[in-house]
Amino acid sequence: MLIGKFRKYKSFLPYLVVNALVLTACNSPEEMADNHLQKGKEFFEKGEYDKAILELKTSSQSGDQRSDTYYYMALLDEKNNNFKSMRENLFKTVELDPNNLEARQKLGKVHLLFGDLDKALEQANFVLSARPEDADSKLLKASVYIRQGKKDQATEIVDTVIAANLENIDALSLKAAIFFEDNQLDKALDLVNSALIKDTKNLPLRLFKIKINAKRNNIEAIIDDYKELVRIYPDAENFKLSLASIYSMTDKLELAEALLREMLDKNQDKVEPKIVLLEFLNAKVKDRVEGEFKSMLAKSGKNSTAILELSKWMLASGYIDAASGGLMQVAEMEGNSNTGLTAKTILAEIALNKKEYEKVEKSIAEVLAVNSDFVEASLLKARLLLAQNNPDQAIELLNKTVWTKNDSDNAFMLLGQAYVLKKDQKQADKNFKQALEINPANIQAFSPIYGGYLQANQKETARQYLDKALKSKPNQALFLTNKAELDILEKKWDDAQETVQRLALFSKNKAVPFYLQANILQGKGQYADAIKLYEKLLVEFPEHLNSMANLVRSYEALKQRDKALSFLEAHQAKHKDNLVVVGVLSDIYMANKDYEKAKQLLLNQIKMSPDKSVPLYLALAKVEAVLGKGIDNAREVYVKGLQVNPDDPQLSMALAGLYEQTGNKSEARKIYERLIAMNPDTNLAINNLAALLIESNSSEDVLKGLEMAERFKDMDNTYFQDTYAWGLVKNGKSKEGLAVLESLVVKEPKMPELRYHLGVAHFKSGNKATAIVELKQAIALSEKQQKAFAGRDEAKKMLSELEH
Template sequence: MLADQKTNKSSLPYLLLSALILTACNSPEETAESHLQKGKELFEKGEYDKAILELKTSSQSSDQRADTYYYMALLDEKSNNFKSMRENLLKTLERDSNNMEARQKLGKVHLLFGDLDKALEQADFILGVNASNVEALLLKASVLVRQEKKDQAVKIIDDVLAGNSGNVDALSLKAALLFQDNQLDQALATVDAALEKDIKNMPLRLFKIKINAKKNNIDAVAEDYKKLIELYPDSDNFKLSLASIYSMSDKLKEAEELLRDMVAKRPDKLEPNIVLLEFLNAKSKDRVVDEFNSLLANFNKNPAGKLEMSKWMLANGYLEAASNGLKQVVESEKDNKTGLSAQTILAEVAVNNKEYDKADEAIAKILKANSDFVDASLLKARLFLIKNEVDQAIELLNKVVWTKNDSDNAFMLLGQAYTLKKDLKQADKNFKQSLEINPANLQAFLPIYNGYLRANQKEMARQYLDKALKAKPNQALLLTNKAELDIAEKKWEDAQETVQRIALFSKNKAVPLYLQANILQGKGEYDKAVSIYEKIIADYPNHLNSMVNLVRSFEGLKQRDKAIGFLEAHHAKNSDNLEVVGVLGDLYMANKDYAKAKNLLESQIKQSPDKSVPLYLALAKVEAVVKKTPEAARDVYIRGLQANPDDVQLSLALAGLYEQTGDKAAARKLYEAVIEKNADVNLAVNNLAALLIESEKTEDVSRGLMLAEKFKDVENVFFQDTYAWGLVKNGKNDEGLAILESLILKEPKMPELRYHLGVAHLNNGNKATAIIELKQALALAEKGQRNFSGKDQVLRLLKELEQR
């Protein structure tokens, strides 16, 4: 036996060498085939991670096989990586152009990406080989639907169904066409027929929900979601959607049961716990603290989760409970990363309470434990900003991003710092950098999103919003922004889905109701919108937007008299409500019932003398319309100022009227008086500067520019125009011209700006360009049916230029 062992041992190197030689002798074809077969076997077993490794090894061989790329495409399909799937299908067909299954899938991917011609090319190729290939026929029909060639598509679909009445894809396409034609009952019946053949077809079930939602059959939608939950019990999204519907229908008990079921199934997962707290925070605030304390026990072995739960509580105003949770984390984690994070948040609480010395001490302690702890450095930078030590904040933040460039809050704070320095370009750059790291950083998101909306770049705004919602799908502010944007762009179905989600988490029940009414109003379902607006106004008597939209909805029904009747009754019950007075007054004016408008306002002034400023402003407009001259408003403004001495709004309105009627001296006097008492009223500063710049006195023109200097870096185009015009009038023509040319890109339809630009070009000897700009100023004023300051000068200049 010992001899045998010795022999076996001595022969081992030979056997190993033989094995290596045999392996080395495998041809590239054999190696590729071996890895391909292993990849296929693993794919069929559902072991996708192992399968892709084998297939990638096969693809790296010098013998590259069509099947290798085809199976890689199938794996891409499993992971929804359709871009890679398309590339692998193309490689498959390069090596085997007759792989019809690859062509079918490539056609579908082309359709998904909107490449209709390429999708049709694949369908036609397959049909050229086999004219009765059902998948190719339906692919072609899908392309024709997208190309709005409905009749051709219907013929193909009907032919397929004639051969197989239960073809699910054909039934799905038919249902989609019926839905487009608003034949909702037929579409529903067709979907049900398809679901009999494929009960677990998720897209079809979601489409059924879409149909029932369009039919406003909320009970049916709820039943549809129940079925989805039954079929896919691990999908929290369906439970959330059903909970949202329950919440919209005031079935709060049922909604809460669903959310609790999500927590019960995965108690140590953060998201379901947060969702439950968000729901309770919106619907039953008094239960949040007890629920938090109860849920916190789920995270005793997960301190990071306990930290996140505590952060949520803090963000929603539960300071004491959040602090207790954070202290538990500090106690268990000491000075490790999680513990230091909790310590930093507690220091942030001190900052929010304006306990700056306590915060400084805590920050110093944290940085002593870990000098590179970013969150503590960020809090220190925030303290610098609070104390208006902006340069120190920027210096510290730049050090942070130099060593750690993945902190969204560091870039967000840099954005805020540069905003304080009025360097808006740098602020914008840093806010966007923050959003690259964390799309849902609200303090960075809001200035970027609102900036794009102000510039009417809604597509860019939506891109940022979609990314933010992907990161935080239940954030109420983001959801509200999405609903408002969907409504503005008439994406009714998307808006409806978003409003349902808002209903689950909104603390204010009026928000989802108001948005729901907006959707109905936008779709022309005015009677349903009116019903909801009336409900909101009954619960929230001062809800101005609901009153305005109620009137618009009644106008849509051509029932202005009902709008007037409703608002008169509402005013009778809420006689001190200025919002209803404003809307009712405007409605009287639209109805040319000027006497009623005047009586309403005069009566309200007597009843609410302490709130009379907006009433005098409205009454002045009524008088100007009734007497058909703006001067009629003057006495009303003077009366208003007698009752409200030194009120800025009334003073500016009266000064504006003096300007309009040519009494520039009186206007100037009023603007001077406003500025003397409040130098920060920018409108008064701007208007006074504009008057002075137009003066014939050199000292006035010089003072006008001095006043306008404060608008050098502001975003307001009108104010910047005043500054640029002051430069031109003070002999600094090139500087003024450069600013005016940049402003014209932002505001191309402003007559005053065109006039100023024309004069600046004329000063530079560009006569032809000057004439074009001056004529454009007149044309814009005529198109907008308004006068503008300088119109007489434009007419005089053009006459002089044409005579030269």
């Protein structure tokens, strides 16, 4: 269930196959003459790698190139985990000396590491042709076979190596990995245990053992494994954090806290262990945070830097009064030093958050009077301007700031926010990225950039930003949550497990790591275990929609929909005013085609919760549409719902959409106009009315539709911008409309209506051939998606005319 890994050693897990062939040796130097080569070798053997590399580089730069120079450079690369350079140096070694079998063997292992299986096999076979009983090359060959899915051939080779040497750790590891893949966990564990007897401190094997016990859901065994790692590697703080995380996830909070305090006691001069403890307390026992903070301040004495950092954490975590006390203490201790001015500026920022603008302006003036170049005060002034909705002055001030000091991540972040206010997303993103170059963990710059790449389905780029953020702030709950979600999305279950384990220590909402843990189990096909966690979550958080939905999906995967139904019926009986469970339950009734039950459930809930009836009427309309085999029944439900909830925008929009669907555009228009009259900034209603008018036969209406849609010209919404572009085309401004549509289709290439509009725009611009292509694409996409679009009939008719 829980997997703990220490990222530093992650690439050597036996399960990854390569780990059975752990590369050994050192760094990489070069040799000039034989003298430099020999000196390089001597330094290498002594472990003086810096000196070795200098000698070897000198040797490689000479005209008399020797294979040993590059081989030892490869060994040094291996020592530094620089496998790309190692491969290049091994290539050169083999080129100069084709019979260097050790170099070929290592080259094969590096090929395996990079996934070049045929090349790895080639090197293994070359060595075996010269040394038929070479165990390492046999295991290399077996590893390739495992990657190629040739498990039987791999097993045969591994068994011969073990038969020849019962103490070959790499062979035992590889055999255990094969058992693990076959889900023969007990056999895998027995082999790992026997290997650990021979090599007690073998870290990859110990981590693999944790992985096996995790798959066996043996939490106590995992705890024992981590205890042993902490004993063997007492200075590896990450193992202690992993153990504390497991204690935390299993509600052994006292043990977790004791471990964190032990880490703090050993590092009293460092701020980070103090913050880790505060983060844990904030997540698990919030009422003790302020007391612990005060105790830390008392022990910090005159260490104003530590007090400042602890106060900043308290402020970021919402403990404003306590943070203010710490900041005032720093301001008194430090006076007008930079540290003191920083504390005063942060105190002014607290006033800004309370909208005490006069107080903020006074504080900024006082700080700048002492030091006119104090950047933090200038940044606060920019924040004040943004709070007062004055982005232009803020940009002017911030540009001056970055001109004199271009290493302030917050200056670029604020520039990004200023451009967001000006609706210039391109400039905003540029400045957010600049902020992240300086500080990858700047949350306010990170969130829009990371979210933007995810939304654009550029997950690899999003992960690069996330990895940098986590490297800078490894315990930040937002980054950990993002990483767990991304790992789950990409089915990287082991990485997700490690992240969730760490998140368990620092998440303020304990439901988050449990929910993500359930997601992992569900994704791995361990549905019964996932169901237990979802049910546990729903006891504490009865309205958690995603847990309900995933609970149903997990039961569905086990072909036990009846059990999902039973659970939700019982859940609804306990929480009768819970509209979320009513919605999920009615969906299951609908899936079972038990429409009368769904109808009765919704009607009963409407009587019980008339003040919360809007979503119930929306759901009931769908049921009635199925029961009545038409949409008249749905229309009656919407009308009745609006009698109870006059002018509700959701019901009104639903009814207007239904009128459009049935061709009653005049009634739809009336509803949209009424909604806009009540709320002039209702973009969805404005868009729908504009689209309706643009399709009118009245040139006056078509022009009015375009005028309404012009508000969407610079809005980052494809559907709204499409309405604007279509309005341009329909009003005879085809080239302008075409330019907008071509930019939109890059973002949304699979939107049939957009393709249709683009086809018409091309035709009106004289591009008949391109128009035919786009119209065909629109119709094909519509058929593939089994979804009609406004104008489909016109598209078919137009295409037929153009092709004949």
